[in-house]
Amino acid sequence: MSGDRPRSSGDSSGASSGGRSGSDDRRDDRRDERGRERGAARAAGRVQRSAQAPSQRSRHGDAARSAAYDVLRAVDEGDSYANLVLPPLLRERRIEGRDAAFATELAYGTLRLRGRYDAIVEQAAARELASIDPPVLDLLRLGAHQLLGMRVPAHAAVSETVGLARARAGAGASQFVNAVLRRVAERDLGTWLTTIGDAADPGDSDPVARLAVTQSHPAWVVRALRESLVGHGRGADEVAALLAADNEAPRVTLVARPGLVEGADLLAEAGDEATAGAVAPDAVVLRGGDPGRLPAVRSGAAAVQDEGSQLVTLALAAAPLDGPDERWLDLCAGPGGKAGLLAALAGRQGARLVANEVQPHRARLVEQALRAAPDGAVEQVRTGDGRTLGDEEPGAYDRVLVDAPCTGLGALRRRPESRWRRTPADLATLGVLQRELLGSALRAVRPGGVVAYVTCSPHLAETRLVVTDAVKAAGRAGLAVEVLDARAVVRGVAAGPLDLPERPDVQLWPHVHGTDAMHLTLLRRL
Numbered sequence: 001m002s003g004d005r006p007r008s009s010g011d012s013s014g015a016s017s018g019g020r021s022g023s024d025d026r027r028d029d030r031r032d033e034r035g036r037e038r039g040a041a042r043a044a045g046r047v048q049r050s051a052q053a054p055s056q057r058s059r060h061g062d063a064a065r066s067a068a069y070d071v072l073r074a075v076d077e078g079d080s081y082a083n084l085v086l087p088p089l090l091r092e093r094r095i096e097g098r099d100a101a102f103a104t105e106l107a108y109g110t111l112r113l114r115g116r117y118d119a120i121v122e123q124a125a126a127r128e129l130a131s132i133d134p135p136v137l138d139l140l141r142l143g144a145h146q147l148l149g150m151r152v153p154a155h156a157a158v159s160e161t162v163g164l165a166r167a168r169a170g171a172g173a174s175q176f177v178n179a180v181l182r183r184v185a186e187r188d189l190g191t192w193l194t195t196i197g198d199a200a201d202p203g204d205s206d207p208v209a210r211l212a213v214t215q216s217h218p219a220w221v222v223r224a225l226r227e228s229l230v231g232h233g234r235g236a237d238e239v240a241a242l243l244a245a246d247n248e249a250p251r252v253t254l255v256a257r258p259g260l261v262e263g264a265d266l267l268a269e270a271g272d273e274a275t276a277g278a279v280a281p282d283a284v285v286l287r288g289g290d291p292g293r294l295p296a297v298r299s300g301a302a303a304v305q306d307e308g309s310q311l312v313t314l315a316l317a318a319a320p321l322d323g324p325d326e327r328w329l330d331l332c333a334g335p336g337g338k339a340g341l342l343a344a345l346a347g348r349q350g351a352r353l354v355a356n357e358v359q360p361h362r363a364r365l366v367e368q369a370l371r372a373a374p375d376g377a378v379e380q381v382r383t384g385d386g387r388t389l390g391d392e393e394p395g396a397y398d399r400v401l402v403d404a405p406c407t408g409l410g411a412l413r414r415r416p417e418s419r420w421r422r423t424p425a426d427l428a429t430l431g432v433l434q435r436e437l438l439g440s441a442l443r444a445v446r447p448g449g450v451v452a453y454v455t456c457s458p459h460l461a462e463t464r465l466v467v468t469d470a471v472k473a474a475g476r477a478g479l480a481v482e483v484l485d486a487r488a489v490v491r492g493v494a495a496g497p498l499d500l501p502e503r504p505d506v507q508l509w510p511h512v513h514g515t516d517a518m519h520l521t522l523l524r525r526l
């Protein structure tokens with residue numbers, strides 16, 4: 001295939017067919033104001049026609065693809081978060097139902113699998129990615145995902161993407177997109193995975209390099225996840241299954257906040273296709289649709305929350321405690337998912353919650369999340385730095401949650417672009433903050449009280465190492481701390497049996513438990 005590069009039929013250099021000078025195409029006077037080729041160019045046969053005539057294309061499909069393309073561009077150019085850009089864009093353009101689902105899978109799936117598709121595009125185009133204009137590269141990624149990651153018929157995937165390319169990037173670019181996507185369509189996914197795996201690991205001796213490209217994760221993340229599996233008592237050979245689970249679109253999961261709505265009532269409200277959660281006792285798993293349509297979600301009696309997040313929150317409320325159990329603290333509460341569940345549990349257990357958050361706008365989201373909390377269950381939503389709270393209110397709480405800011409490496413399936421943004425340098429910055437927050441929590445809890453240290457990352461530098469260091473530092477400051485058996489507590493609150501290695505802390509995994517990779521260590525101040 002190399003040496004036989006797809007080129008625009010009207011451009012012998014190939015550069016304007018998707019190379020960095022391709023933007024010149026947009027000023028081409030053979031095109032109309034929408035960037036489409038005018039009749040003369042078509043008549044002269046300089047245009048490779050797409051498989052479907054424009055009149056046959058689904059306008060809805062076009063709108064969904066257009067929206068997905070705009071999300072990819074916003075992520076690339078504006079450093080935006082796809083899950084913040086897409087929903088308002090769908091609302092603005094009135095893209096609903098199946099078209100909205102198609103746009104969502106296309107945008108998020110393409111972003112998750114970007115590394116895989118880039119390797120395929122590089123092979124199919126027989127040129128370096130750096131030589132392809134970023135907007136054109138995004139079009140190729142979108143086309144590749146339709147061909148290899150969605151059940152879109154090849155002719156529709158190619159012709160619709162070529163149509164989008166023509167409208168958004170010009171005729172030259174659309175011809176290049178057409179040629180490359182036709183190459184992509186020549187092989188099935190399995191064949192492509194072998195091809196790109198062999199290219200990344202020609203000696204068949206570097207499984208990390210192979211997995212990184214075939215399972216679309218940066219190599220440092222593959223290495224870190226493999227180490228985390230081993231460090232948390234599982235096998236290194238599970239890493240492929242974990243990476244594959246990161247590439248799946250997660251189901252939307254709701255929590256029925258205890259005392260506010262019964263799980264069975266929420267399940268009935270959610271309709272025929274919803275099921276009860278397998279891991280958390282009050283979880284309801286939706287098959288699709290907008291959770292905001294449900295009255296319980298609108299009122300705040302229920303909320304969208306991963307089952308792993310539910311489980312670690314339930315575990316903090318259920319951890320054994322001697323003495324008073326009246327004041328609970330959520331040290332890092334924004335945007336308020338766990339605070340919402342904690343407040344409901346506090347109401348049931350006769351305690352009251354203080355929810356702290358450093359960022360004022362996120363503290364307002366916490367207030368919103370607590371709008372349905374039982375009377376008397378919320379003492380205060382406070383805006384402040386959690387690192388100093390332990391000195392401001394020493395020994396003032398019976399239970400404390402530290403849901404620490406982290407890399408989010410355990411929630412990669414939910415944040416489609418984040419794996420490409422995170423760097424190992426983030427670990428150093430976050431590690432300092434995580435140690436300080438946990439240290440503060442250990443000062444804020446009374447002797448005999450319990451602290452839950454939680455992250456949505458399984459990285460050892462954010463989990464075990466932070467806990468070990470914070471416990472040592474507390475000891476040096478004269479605070480004795482013991483590690484509790486979180487496994488027993490989690491098993492006690494879970495909806496069913498849980499596969500957990502014999503360790504005192506709990507690490508959940510998408511490929512094992514179907515949850516985000518949440519970490520929980522329970523600590524008791526002595």
Ligand SMILES: C[S@@+](CC[C@H](N)C(=O)[O-])C[C@H]1O[C@@H](n2cnc3c(N)ncnc32)[C@H](O)[C@@H]1O
Pocket residue numbers: 309331332333334335336337338339356357358359362384385386387403404405406
């Ligand atoms: C992982 S999120 C918490 C998620 C939350 N528990 C939930 O379930 O919705 C971490 C939060 O910690 C906040 N944060 C960061 N630094 C903080 C600090 N020094 N003190 C308190 N909160 C902080 C962040 O703004 C972010 O809202």
